[in-house]
Amino acid sequence: MPSDLALQRQIEEQFMCYCGCANLTVRACSCGTADQIRADIARRLEAGESASQVVAAYVEQHGEKIRSAPTTEGFSLLAWTMPFILLFVAGAVLVLLIRRWKTAGLRPLAAGAGSGGAAGLASVPGGSTAPPSEADRRILERVRREIDEAH
Amino acid sequence: MAEFGTLCLFVALAASGWAIVASYNGWRAGSGELVLSAERAAYAVCGLVVLAVGALEYCIFTNQFDLEYVASYSNRALPVPYKVAALWAGQAGSILFWLLILVGYAATIIALNRRRNRPLMPLVVLTLSVVSSFFLILVNFMARPFVRLAFTPVDGNGMNPQLQNPFMSIHPPCLYLGYVGLTIPFAFALAALVTGRLNDTWFRTTRRWTIFAWFFLGTGILLGGWWAYVELGWGGYWAWDPVENASLIPWLTCTAFLHSVMIEERKKMLRVWNLALVILSFLLAILGTFITRSGVISSVHSFTKSEIGPVFAVFLGLATTVSLGLLFYRLPDLKSEHRLDSFVSRESSFLFNNLLLVGAAFAVLWGTIFPILSEAVRGVKITVGAPFFNEVMVPIALGLITLAGICPVIAWRRASPRRLVEKILGPVMTMVGTVAALLIFGIRDIYAIIAFALSAFVIATTLMEFWWGARSRQKVTGQKFGAALVSLFDRNKRRYGGFVVHLGFILIMIGVTGSTAFRQEATATLQRGESFSVGRYTMKFEDHYNRDTPNHEFAGARVAVYNDQERVGELIPGHNFYKAGQDPSTEVAIHYTLRDDLYLILTGSDVQTGQYTFKAYLNPLINWIWIGGAILILGSWFAMLPDLRERKRTVEARLAAVEAHAV
Numbered sequence: 001m002p003s004d005l006a007l008q009r010q011i012e013e014q015f016m017c018y019c020g021c022a023n024l025t026v027r028a029c030s031c032g033t034a035d036q037i038r039a040d041i042a043r044r045l046e047a048g049e050s051a052s053q054v055v056a057a058y059v060e061q062h063g064e065k066i067r068s069a070p071t072t073e074g075f076s077l078l079a080w081t082m083p084f085i086l087l088f089v090a091g092a093v094l095v096l097l098i099r100r101w102k103t104a105g106l107r108p109l110a111a112g113a114g115s116g117g118a119a120g121l122a123s124v125p126g127g128s129t130a131p132p133s134e135a136d137r138r139i140l141e142r143v144r145r146e147i148d149e150a151h
Numbered sequence: 152m153a154e155f156g157t158l159c160l161f162v163a164l165a166a167s168g169w170a171i172v173a174s175y176n177g178w179r180a181g182s183g184e185l186v187l188s189a190e191r192a193a194y195a196v197c198g199l200v201v202l203a204v205g206a207l208e209y210c211i212f213t214n215q216f217d218l219e220y221v222a223s224y225s226n227r228a229l230p231v232p233y234k235v236a237a238l239w240a241g242q243a244g245s246i247l248f249w250l251l252i253l254v255g256y257a258a259t260i261i262a263l264n265r266r267r268n269r270p271l272m273p274l275v276v277l278t279l280s281v282v283s284s285f286f287l288i289l290v291n292f293m294a295r296p297f298v299r300l301a302f303t304p305v306d307g308n309g310m311n312p313q314l315q316n317p318f319m320s321i322h323p324p325c326l327y328l329g330y331v332g333l334t335i336p337f338a339f340a341l342a343a344l345v346t347g348r349l350n351d352t353w354f355r356t357t358r359r360w361t362i363f364a365w366f367f368l369g370t371g372i373l374l375g376g377w378w379a380y381v382e383l384g385w386g387g388y389w390a391w392d393p394v395e396n397a398s399l400i401p402w403l404t405c406t407a408f409l410h411s412v413m414i415e416e417r418k419k420m421l422r423v424w425n426l427a428l429v430i431l432s433f434l435l436a437i438l439g440t441f442i443t444r445s446g447v448i449s450s451v452h453s454f455t456k457s458e459i460g461p462v463f464a465v466f467l468g469l470a471t472t473v474s475l476g477l478l479f480y481r482l483p484d485l486k487s488e489h490r491l492d493s494f495v496s497r498e499s500s501f502l503f504n505n506l507l508l509v510g511a512a513f514a515v516l517w518g519t520i521f522p523i524l525s526e527a528v529r530g531v532k533i534t535v536g537a538p539f540f541n542e543v544m545v546p547i548a549l550g551l552i553t554l555a556g557i558c559p560v561i562a563w564r565r566a567s568p569r570r571l572v573e574k575i576l577g578p579v580m581t582m583v584g585t586v587a588a589l590l591i592f593g594i595r596d597i598y599a600i601i602a603f604a605l606s607a608f609v610i611a612t613t614l615m616e617f618w619w620g621a622r623s624r625q626k627v628t629g630q631k632f633g634a635a636l637v638s639l640f641d642r643n644k645r646r647y648g649g650f651v652v653h654l655g656f657i658l659i660m661i662g663v664t665g666s667t668a669f670r671q672e673a674t675a676t677l678q679r680g681e682s683f684s685v686g687r688y689t690m691k692f693e694d695h696y697n698r699d700t701p702n703h704e705f706a707g708a709r710v711a712v713y714n715d716q717e718r719v720g721e722l723i724p725g726h727n728f729y730k731a732g733q734d735p736s737t738e739v740a741i742h743y744t745l746r747d748d749l750y751l752i753l754t755g756s757d758v759q760t761g762q763y764t765f766k767a768y769l770n771p772l773i774n775w776i777w778i779g780g781a782i783l784i785l786g787s788w789f790a791m792l793p794d795l796r797e798r799k800r801t802v803e804a805r806l807a808a809v810e811a812h813a814v
Contacts, residue, residue, distance in 0.1 A: 016534045023392045025536055030385045030737070030752055030766060068536035070521065075529050079521045083514035083543055087506065094506055098499050101491040144565070
């Protein structure tokens with residue numbers, strides 16, 4: 001019995017209620033139309049129809065728009081995959097960018113970069129505009145280490 | 152009065168047109184007088200729109216039903232707060248209301264920048280005037296609020312009953328303040344692009360106004376969810392309805408901006424990206440309005456659809472072309488040296504946060520417009536409903552939660568591995584402990600376990616962050632722990648306000664997880680005296696219940712609620728039957744507790760047989776969404792407070808710059 005109920009719920013979730021009162025699935029909607037659809041699904045299941053038969057019958061009768069989510073075939077598959085394809089591609093680009101920016105960050109500050117010199121020393125107001133000497137770099141390295149340890 | 156309103160709007164359009172001409176020419180000619188004239192015209196537009204809104208409210212309050220708008224959205228019995236709210240209950244009124252907020256913002260911005268940002272102001276005024284003129288054209292020619300009927304009805308239709316809820320007075324204004332507020336950063340971004348003055352000032356102004364708009368947008372979204380929950384009667388709060396999505400998308404891009412702007416502040420990187428986010432947020436807000444108002448996508452909010460769709464589409468296209476065109480034009484000037492010290496740094500964690508937030512925004516947008524694409528490509532109408540969004544958004548949301556946990560423990564620039572392990576050990580153990588506890592309590596839902604475990608992790612890292620911070624302040628100042636904590640928050644409002652926002656967000660996620668994964672429901676048809684149960688509650692149908700008010704008649708049932716034999720309360724679900732003749736509305740009854748809500752709906756009643764049909768939902772942890780929302784709001788307020796330290800830093804940086812020049 002509980003598995004029947006689970007199946008019933010699963011089918012209800014796959015349909016959009018066409019009552020027009022809200023954009024809800026048949027499972028969520030609490031209007032009279034949804035009640036009727038739920039009763040009809042239960043009747044069909046009791047009559048021995050399989051879940052896919054019930055779904056097919058509804059799609060046949062009301063068109064594809066009764067499905068609450070796109071199918072995973074053909075063009076509709078794009079609905080599901082596109083966000084993740086994009087995330088993956090953008091993520092890969094981001095990783096490459098960070099690697100490049102990191103290499104740039106490891107280089108000593110560009111000589112005579114003017115205001116650009118602030119890039120490496122952003123938090124120091126009016127950061128040095130002259131190229132840092134070897135001693136400066138050693139001090140910088142020490143500061144960095146001590147910040148890491150003390151923070 | 153109606154003629155007066157019409158006249159105000161017409162003169163306002165003329166004044167707004169003058170503001171465009173004067174600000175443009177003033178900028179070209181470098182004429183301060185013309186610019187001043189444009190600013191005064193913008194003040195005048197604000198005054199005139201206020202008068203027009205006053206005129207419409209006057210007509211609503213004096214029941215002038217010969218006006219189409221008043222007859223359609225108000226009636227004599229409508230309670231006072233809803234008469235005020237009738238302004239935004241219909242198409243023409245809501246566009247007028249939108250306009251009111253826009254010109255109000257414009258006047259405020261101009262007043263605040265009398266002495267600041269002067270080189271940018273002509274173009275800011277220009278942009279704001281163009282946007283106001285667009286909305287003025289709409290209210291003057293397409294969605295006119297002061298149209299007269301050929302006859303005078305005795306009474307009006309009254310407001311849509313679903314809108315007659317206290318939330319009606321606050322949800323739309325909040326949302327509009329958010330949507331419209333995005334115009335300000337957009338105007339500054341455009342001005343900065345046109346003038347090429349892309350220094351610190353523009354983004355400081357932009358950041359402040361983006362937080363402001365973001366705050367109202369978020370508050371509006373939360374209130375909308377709460378409203379849907381108490382009013383719509385399906386036991387949920389978010390249906391992934393196109394209009395809900397339309398408000399979430401710009402909120403997500405704004406959230407991304409508020410994080411990435413911190414990198415620009417520290418490293419002068421990502422300027423193009425930040426400008427793009429500001430522009431995108433505005434365009435998405437207009438797209439959202441377009442979706443709400445045009446009815447291109449069917450939605451629960453489409454009670455206000457009309458023929459203004461094409462005009463909106465043109466405006467949107469124009470705004471997109473101009474702003475993206477400017478961005479490309481300025482690309483060479485925006486080159487900045489991108490440097491990162493380490494892969495494991497706060498900076499790179501923010502970059503991934505941006506990836507996920509913008510990815511989430513894209514996913515929601517993609518799902519929302521996919522039906523249109525599908526119809527265009529295949530010619531088949533399809534629906535993209537809640538099941539799609541739930542499935543796609545869960546992994547992204549889990550990723551965001553993870554980042555919110557890891558981010559605070561990673562230091563800026565580079566994180567030392569030893570320090571990282573030290574900081575992360577406690578939270579990881581909390582997470583493991585949570586998983587163990589959930590398994591012991593018999594919870595097997597894998598998504599719920601992951602979500603709760605990650606939430607525990609974030610809460611732990613955030614609280615640890617407070618603890619570490621307060622402790623190190625203690626060491627410096629010798630204060631007591633509490634005092635140290637207070638001064639820690641006080642000295643860096645944006646940072647700690649932000650952490651509080653994270654805590655609020657996590658509580659919302661916990662509420663969302665609990666109420667989706669562990670929801671229970673039951674339906675029963677009962678005679679008086681019979682009962683049914685859901686979860687730990689038993690409900691006994693005691694009696695019918697009727698109530699009469701001037702506005703509506705309520706017919707429902709009195710239901711006693713028992714928790715393990717103990718009577719814990721009484722619920723009265725039912726329906727309102729409105730005297731103005733609209734469809735009856737379902738009035739749900741909710742028994743609120745921190746552990747779960749009992750949500751009771753009367754779905755049907757047969758007076759002859761005395762049989763009443765009830766539907767009950769048990770929504771675990773749902774109130775944590777609203778509590779988390781309140782914390783999020785408090786945190787954002789705190790982060791928006793003026794920060795003395797930041798002001799000091801700014802002044803010091805300026806001084807240093809001046810000194811550097813002097814040397």
